[in-house]
Amino acid sequence: xxxxxxxxxxxxxxxxxxxxxxxxxxxxxxxxxxxxxxxxxxxxxxxxxxxxxxxxxxxxxxxxxxxxxxxxxxxxxxxxxxxxxxxxxxxxxxxxxxxxxxxxxxxxxxxxxxxxxxxxxxxxxxxxxxxxxxxxxxxxxxxxxxxxxxxxxxxxxxxxxxxxxxxxxxxxxxxxxxxxxxxxxxxxxxxxxxxxxxxxxxxxxxxxxxxxxxxxxxxxxxxxxxxxxxxxxxxxxxxxxxxxxxxxxxxxxxxxxxxxxxxxxxxxxxxxxxxxxxxxxxxxxxxxxxxxxxxxxxxxxxxxxxxxxxxxxxxxxxxxxxxxxxxxxxxxxx
Numbered sequence: 001x002x003x004x005x006x007x008x009x010x011x012x013x014x015x016x017x018x019x020x021x022x023x024x025x026x027x028x029x030x031x032x033x034x035x036x037x038x039x040x041x042x043x044x045x046x047x048x049x050x051x052x053x054x055x056x057x058x059x060x061x062x063x064x065x066x067x068x069x070x071x072x073x074x075x076x077x078x079x080x081x082x083x084x085x086x087x088x089x090x091x092x093x094x095x096x097x098x099x100x101x102x103x104x105x106x107x108x109x110x111x112x113x114x115x116x117x118x119x120x121x122x123x124x125x126x127x128x129x130x131x132x133x134x135x136x137x138x139x140x141x142x143x144x145x146x147x148x149x150x151x152x153x154x155x156x157x158x159x160x161x162x163x164x165x166x167x168x169x170x171x172x173x174x175x176x177x178x179x180x181x182x183x184x185x186x187x188x189x190x191x192x193x194x195x196x197x198x199x200x201x202x203x204x205x206x207x208x209x210x211x212x213x214x215x216x217x218x219x220x221x222x223x224x225x226x227x228x229x230x231x232x233x234x235x236x237x238x239x240x241x242x243x244x245x246x247x248x249x250x251x252x253x254x255x256x257x258x259x260x261x262x263x264x265x266x267x268x269x270x271x272x273x274x275x276x277x278x279x280x281x282x283x284x285x286x287x288x289x290x291x292x293x294x295x296x297x298x299x300x301x302x303x304x305x306x307x308x309x310x311x312x313x314x315x316x317x318x319x320x321x322x323x324x325x326x327x328x329x330x331x332x333x334x
Contacts, residue, residue, distance in 0.1 A: 041084075
Protein backbone atom coordinates (compact mmCIF):
# COMPACT_ATOMS: atom_id res chain seq x y z
CA UNK A 1 0.00 0.00 0.00
CA UNK A 2 1.47 3.37 -1.02
CA UNK A 3 1.85 6.19 1.51
CA UNK A 4 1.22 8.70 -1.28
CA UNK A 5 -1.87 10.85 -0.73
CA UNK A 6 -4.30 11.75 -3.49
CA UNK A 7 -6.37 14.93 -3.37
CA UNK A 8 -9.27 16.66 -5.08
CA UNK A 9 -8.98 19.72 -7.30
CA UNK A 10 -9.16 22.15 -4.37
CA UNK A 11 -5.78 20.87 -3.18
CA UNK A 12 -4.07 21.62 -6.48
CA UNK A 13 -4.21 25.42 -6.54
CA UNK A 14 -0.81 27.09 -6.70
CA UNK A 15 2.68 25.58 -7.06
CA UNK A 16 2.78 27.01 -10.59
CA UNK A 17 6.12 27.15 -12.45
CA UNK A 18 8.22 30.19 -13.26
CA UNK A 19 8.70 30.53 -17.01
CA UNK A 20 11.69 32.36 -18.46
CA UNK A 21 10.62 34.86 -21.10
CA UNK A 22 13.54 34.11 -23.36
CA UNK A 23 13.66 36.95 -25.88
CA UNK A 24 12.83 39.72 -23.41
CA UNK A 25 15.46 38.36 -21.05
CA UNK A 26 18.02 38.41 -23.86
CA UNK A 27 17.10 41.92 -24.98
CA UNK A 28 17.30 43.43 -21.49
CA UNK A 29 20.15 41.41 -19.97
CA UNK A 30 17.87 40.47 -17.07
CA UNK A 31 16.10 37.28 -16.10
CA UNK A 32 12.44 38.14 -16.74
CA UNK A 33 10.31 35.37 -15.29
CA UNK A 34 6.54 34.85 -15.42
CA UNK A 35 4.60 32.92 -12.79
CA UNK A 36 2.38 30.63 -14.86
CA UNK A 37 -0.92 31.24 -13.05
CA UNK A 38 -2.89 30.14 -16.12
CA UNK A 39 -1.93 26.58 -15.05
CA UNK A 40 -4.19 26.70 -11.98
CA UNK A 41 -7.32 24.46 -12.14
CA UNK A 42 -9.62 27.37 -13.06
CA UNK A 43 -7.06 28.88 -15.41
CA UNK A 44 -6.03 32.02 -13.53
CA UNK A 45 -4.28 33.60 -10.58
CA UNK A 46 -7.71 34.17 -9.03
CA UNK A 47 -7.96 30.52 -8.03
CA UNK A 48 -5.63 31.40 -5.15
CA UNK A 49 -7.99 34.15 -4.02
CA UNK A 50 -11.06 31.95 -4.37
CA UNK A 51 -9.53 29.16 -2.30
CA UNK A 52 -8.22 31.61 0.29
CA UNK A 53 -11.61 33.27 0.72
CA UNK A 54 -13.49 29.96 0.90
CA UNK A 55 -11.06 28.43 3.39
CA UNK A 56 -11.09 31.53 5.59
CA UNK A 57 -14.90 31.63 5.58
CA UNK A 58 -15.10 27.94 6.50
CA UNK A 59 -12.69 28.43 9.40
CA UNK A 60 -14.76 31.37 10.67
CA UNK A 61 -18.02 29.42 10.39
CA UNK A 62 -19.39 31.69 7.67
CA UNK A 63 -19.76 28.88 5.10
CA UNK A 64 -21.37 25.50 5.53
CA UNK A 65 -22.05 22.75 2.94
CA UNK A 66 -24.98 23.68 0.72
CA UNK A 67 -24.55 27.44 1.20
CA UNK A 68 -24.48 29.92 -1.65
CA UNK A 69 -21.49 32.13 -2.49
CA UNK A 70 -22.22 35.35 -4.36
CA UNK A 71 -19.56 37.56 -5.90
CA UNK A 72 -19.12 40.50 -8.23
CA UNK A 73 -16.28 39.75 -10.62
CA UNK A 74 -14.78 40.47 -14.01
CA UNK A 75 -14.80 36.70 -14.48
CA UNK A 76 -11.74 34.91 -13.17
CA UNK A 77 -12.56 35.05 -9.46
CA UNK A 78 -16.05 33.83 -10.33
CA UNK A 79 -14.60 30.89 -12.26
CA UNK A 80 -12.36 30.00 -9.32
CA UNK A 81 -15.20 30.30 -6.81
CA UNK A 82 -17.46 28.16 -9.00
CA UNK A 83 -15.13 25.21 -9.55
CA UNK A 84 -13.79 25.25 -6.00
CA UNK A 85 -17.32 25.76 -4.71
CA UNK A 86 -18.36 22.57 -6.51
CA UNK A 87 -15.42 20.76 -4.91
CA UNK A 88 -16.39 22.00 -1.43
CA UNK A 89 -20.17 21.68 -1.78
CA UNK A 90 -21.32 25.26 -2.47
CA UNK A 91 -23.55 26.96 -5.03
CA UNK A 92 -22.35 30.15 -6.72
CA UNK A 93 -24.11 33.24 -8.03
CA UNK A 94 -21.87 35.48 -10.13
CA UNK A 95 -22.51 39.14 -10.97
CA UNK A 96 -20.43 40.23 -13.95
CA UNK A 97 -20.35 43.39 -16.08
CA UNK A 98 -21.85 42.78 -19.51
CA UNK A 99 -18.73 44.35 -21.07
CA UNK A 100 -16.58 41.34 -20.17
CA UNK A 101 -15.69 38.78 -22.83
CA UNK A 102 -18.40 36.40 -24.01
CA UNK A 103 -16.02 33.51 -23.38
CA UNK A 104 -15.88 34.24 -19.65
CA UNK A 105 -19.62 34.73 -19.30
CA UNK A 106 -20.40 31.53 -21.23
CA UNK A 107 -17.77 29.57 -19.32
CA UNK A 108 -19.25 30.60 -15.99
CA UNK A 109 -22.66 29.39 -17.09
CA UNK A 110 -21.24 26.15 -18.45
CA UNK A 111 -19.47 25.57 -15.14
CA UNK A 112 -22.83 25.74 -13.38
CA UNK A 113 -22.83 29.21 -11.83
CA UNK A 114 -25.95 31.31 -11.87
CA UNK A 115 -24.74 34.31 -13.87
CA UNK A 116 -26.28 37.77 -13.71
CA UNK A 117 -24.89 40.32 -16.17
CA UNK A 118 -25.20 44.01 -15.32
CA UNK A 119 -24.26 47.28 -17.07
CA UNK A 120 -20.80 48.55 -16.20
CA UNK A 121 -20.93 51.27 -13.53
CA UNK A 122 -18.32 52.82 -11.22
CA UNK A 123 -18.01 51.53 -7.67
CA UNK A 124 -19.97 54.48 -6.28
CA UNK A 125 -23.05 53.56 -8.37
CA UNK A 126 -25.64 51.24 -6.73
CA UNK A 127 -25.75 49.21 -9.96
CA UNK A 128 -22.01 48.43 -9.82
CA UNK A 129 -21.47 44.67 -10.03
CA UNK A 130 -19.85 44.59 -6.60
CA UNK A 131 -22.70 46.56 -5.02
CA UNK A 132 -25.26 44.25 -6.60
CA UNK A 133 -23.48 41.21 -5.14
CA UNK A 134 -23.44 42.86 -1.71
CA UNK A 135 -27.16 43.61 -1.90
CA UNK A 136 -28.11 40.10 -3.04
CA UNK A 137 -26.03 38.59 -0.25
CA UNK A 138 -27.92 40.63 2.35
CA UNK A 139 -31.34 39.92 0.83
CA UNK A 140 -30.82 36.17 0.48
CA UNK A 141 -28.47 35.41 3.41
CA UNK A 142 -25.75 34.30 1.01
CA UNK A 143 -22.01 34.51 1.66
CA UNK A 144 -20.53 37.51 -0.15
CA UNK A 145 -16.94 36.72 -1.11
CA UNK A 146 -16.11 40.47 -1.35
CA UNK A 147 -12.73 39.88 -3.01
CA UNK A 148 -11.86 43.59 -3.15
CA UNK A 149 -12.08 44.23 0.59
CA UNK A 150 -11.76 40.73 2.04
CA UNK A 151 -8.13 40.56 3.12
CA UNK A 152 -8.18 36.77 2.89
CA UNK A 153 -7.32 37.51 -0.76
CA UNK A 154 -4.12 39.31 0.24
CA UNK A 155 -3.26 36.61 2.75
CA UNK A 156 -3.64 33.90 0.10
CA UNK A 157 -0.78 35.47 -1.85
CA UNK A 158 1.27 36.06 1.30
CA UNK A 159 0.96 32.37 2.18
CA UNK A 160 1.48 30.91 -1.29
CA UNK A 161 2.61 33.15 -4.16
CA UNK A 162 5.35 34.96 -2.25
CA UNK A 163 6.92 31.82 -0.74
CA UNK A 164 6.79 30.02 -4.09
CA UNK A 165 8.62 32.85 -5.87
CA UNK A 166 11.22 33.04 -3.10
CA UNK A 167 11.89 29.31 -3.28
CA UNK A 168 11.84 29.12 -7.09
CA UNK A 169 14.38 31.95 -7.45
CA UNK A 170 16.45 30.68 -4.50
CA UNK A 171 16.00 34.08 -2.94
CA UNK A 172 17.56 35.88 -5.90
CA UNK A 173 14.43 37.78 -6.96
CA UNK A 174 15.30 41.48 -7.13
CA UNK A 175 11.98 42.93 -8.35
CA UNK A 176 8.33 41.92 -8.39
CA UNK A 177 5.82 43.45 -10.82
CA UNK A 178 2.05 43.22 -10.80
CA UNK A 179 -0.99 45.14 -11.95
CA UNK A 180 -3.88 45.72 -9.54
CA UNK A 181 -7.35 44.23 -9.71
CA UNK A 182 -8.30 43.79 -6.06
CA UNK A 183 -4.74 44.47 -4.97
CA UNK A 184 -4.27 41.10 -3.30
CA UNK A 185 -1.58 39.77 -5.64
CA UNK A 186 0.63 42.85 -5.45
CA UNK A 187 0.12 43.41 -1.72
CA UNK A 188 0.39 39.87 -0.39
CA UNK A 189 3.31 38.82 -2.58
CA UNK A 190 5.20 42.06 -1.95
CA UNK A 191 4.69 41.78 1.80
CA UNK A 192 6.21 38.30 1.92
CA UNK A 193 9.12 39.04 -0.41
CA UNK A 194 10.07 42.29 1.32
CA UNK A 195 10.14 40.52 4.67
CA UNK A 196 12.75 38.18 3.20
CA UNK A 197 14.57 40.78 1.10
CA UNK A 198 13.95 44.42 2.12
CA UNK A 199 15.90 45.68 -0.91
CA UNK A 200 13.45 44.04 -3.32
CA UNK A 201 11.79 46.55 -5.67
CA UNK A 202 7.98 46.30 -5.75
CA UNK A 203 6.43 47.69 -8.94
CA UNK A 204 2.85 48.39 -9.97
CA UNK A 205 2.06 48.12 -13.70
CA UNK A 206 -1.08 50.18 -14.14
CA UNK A 207 -3.24 50.41 -17.28
CA UNK A 208 -4.49 53.79 -18.43
CA UNK A 209 -7.83 54.73 -16.90
CA UNK A 210 -6.90 53.27 -13.51
CA UNK A 211 -5.73 55.25 -10.49
CA UNK A 212 -2.99 53.14 -8.92
CA UNK A 213 -0.18 54.93 -10.75
CA UNK A 214 -1.60 58.16 -9.36
CA UNK A 215 -1.85 56.71 -5.86
CA UNK A 216 1.63 55.23 -5.65
CA UNK A 217 3.28 58.19 -7.41
CA UNK A 218 1.37 61.20 -6.03
CA UNK A 219 -0.55 59.87 -3.02
CA UNK A 220 -4.03 60.45 -4.47
CA UNK A 221 -6.36 58.74 -6.94
CA UNK A 222 -7.31 61.83 -8.93
CA UNK A 223 -5.40 61.02 -12.14
CA UNK A 224 -7.30 58.50 -14.29
CA UNK A 225 -6.26 59.66 -17.72
CA UNK A 226 -6.85 57.58 -20.83
CA UNK A 227 -8.43 54.16 -21.08
CA UNK A 228 -7.56 50.48 -21.53
CA UNK A 229 -9.29 47.42 -22.94
CA UNK A 230 -7.74 45.18 -20.27
CA UNK A 231 -10.20 43.11 -18.23
CA UNK A 232 -9.89 42.28 -14.54
CA UNK A 233 -7.34 44.99 -13.69
CA UNK A 234 -7.49 48.77 -13.40
CA UNK A 235 -8.52 49.78 -9.88
CA UNK A 236 -9.77 53.30 -9.11
CA UNK A 237 -10.00 53.13 -5.30
CA UNK A 238 -7.91 51.94 -2.36
CA UNK A 239 -9.34 48.56 -1.42
CA UNK A 240 -8.78 46.91 1.96
CA UNK A 241 -6.28 44.63 0.24
CA UNK A 242 -4.22 47.67 -0.77
CA UNK A 243 -4.22 49.49 2.56
CA UNK A 244 -0.76 50.24 4.01
CA UNK A 245 0.99 48.86 0.93
CA UNK A 246 4.22 50.63 0.04
CA UNK A 247 5.30 50.35 -3.60
CA UNK A 248 8.69 51.50 -4.88
CA UNK A 249 7.75 52.28 -8.49
CA UNK A 250 4.62 52.53 -10.62
CA UNK A 251 4.30 52.69 -14.40
CA UNK A 252 1.53 53.70 -16.73
CA UNK A 253 1.33 50.93 -19.34
CA UNK A 254 -0.59 51.44 -22.58
CA UNK A 255 -2.29 48.59 -24.41
CA UNK A 256 -0.10 48.51 -27.52
CA UNK A 257 3.17 47.41 -25.87
CA UNK A 258 1.23 44.74 -24.01
CA UNK A 259 -0.33 43.48 -27.26
CA UNK A 260 3.09 43.48 -28.96
CA UNK A 261 4.50 41.36 -26.14
CA UNK A 262 1.56 38.93 -26.20
CA UNK A 263 1.77 38.25 -29.91
CA UNK A 264 5.53 37.74 -29.71
CA UNK A 265 5.11 35.26 -26.84
CA UNK A 266 2.44 33.38 -28.75
CA UNK A 267 4.28 33.19 -32.07
CA UNK A 268 7.82 32.61 -30.81
CA UNK A 269 7.61 31.19 -27.29
CA UNK A 270 4.34 29.26 -27.25
CA UNK A 271 2.63 31.29 -24.53
CA UNK A 272 -1.04 32.18 -25.04
CA UNK A 273 -1.95 34.89 -22.53
CA UNK A 274 -4.49 37.58 -21.66
CA UNK A 275 -3.85 41.32 -21.75
CA UNK A 276 -3.26 41.70 -18.02
CA UNK A 277 -0.24 39.41 -18.43
CA UNK A 278 1.06 41.63 -21.23
CA UNK A 279 0.72 44.73 -19.04
CA UNK A 280 2.58 42.98 -16.22
CA UNK A 281 5.40 41.95 -18.55
CA UNK A 282 5.61 45.43 -20.07
CA UNK A 283 6.08 46.76 -16.53
CA UNK A 284 8.89 44.26 -15.94
CA UNK A 285 10.56 45.36 -19.17
CA UNK A 286 10.26 49.05 -18.20
CA UNK A 287 12.02 48.37 -14.91
CA UNK A 288 14.70 46.24 -16.62
CA UNK A 289 15.43 49.11 -18.99
CA UNK A 290 15.43 51.68 -16.21
CA UNK A 291 17.59 49.76 -13.73
CA UNK A 292 19.82 47.89 -16.19
CA UNK A 293 21.06 44.31 -16.70
CA UNK A 294 21.67 41.64 -14.09
CA UNK A 295 18.32 41.61 -12.32
CA UNK A 296 15.91 38.77 -11.66
CA UNK A 297 12.45 40.22 -12.25
CA UNK A 298 9.31 38.18 -11.55
CA UNK A 299 5.81 39.01 -12.73
CA UNK A 300 2.44 37.29 -13.00
CA UNK A 301 1.04 35.55 -16.09
CA UNK A 302 -2.53 36.00 -14.90
CA UNK A 303 -4.55 33.87 -17.32
CA UNK A 304 -4.56 32.39 -20.79
CA UNK A 305 -5.78 33.90 -24.05
CA UNK A 306 -8.57 31.32 -24.30
CA UNK A 307 -11.06 33.71 -22.69
CA UNK A 308 -10.25 36.56 -25.08
CA UNK A 309 -10.37 34.96 -28.52
CA UNK A 310 -13.34 37.09 -29.62
CA UNK A 311 -11.49 40.25 -28.62
CA UNK A 312 -7.74 40.30 -28.15
CA UNK A 313 -7.09 37.54 -30.70
CA UNK A 314 -9.65 38.76 -33.22
CA UNK A 315 -8.09 40.88 -36.04
CA UNK A 316 -11.29 42.88 -36.56
CA UNK A 317 -11.50 43.75 -32.87
CA UNK A 318 -7.83 44.78 -32.79
CA UNK A 319 -8.40 47.04 -35.79
CA UNK A 320 -11.43 48.64 -34.14
CA UNK A 321 -9.29 49.57 -31.14
CA UNK A 322 -6.31 50.62 -33.27
CA UNK A 323 -4.04 47.89 -31.94
CA UNK A 324 -1.40 46.26 -34.13
CA UNK A 325 -0.45 42.61 -33.56
CA UNK A 326 2.47 42.78 -36.00
CA UNK A 327 4.86 45.26 -34.40
CA UNK A 328 8.37 43.92 -33.69
CA UNK A 329 9.24 43.18 -30.09
CA UNK A 330 12.12 45.64 -30.27
CA UNK A 331 9.58 48.47 -30.70
CA UNK A 332 8.73 48.37 -26.99
CA UNK A 333 12.36 48.98 -26.09
CA UNK A 334 12.75 52.14 -28.14
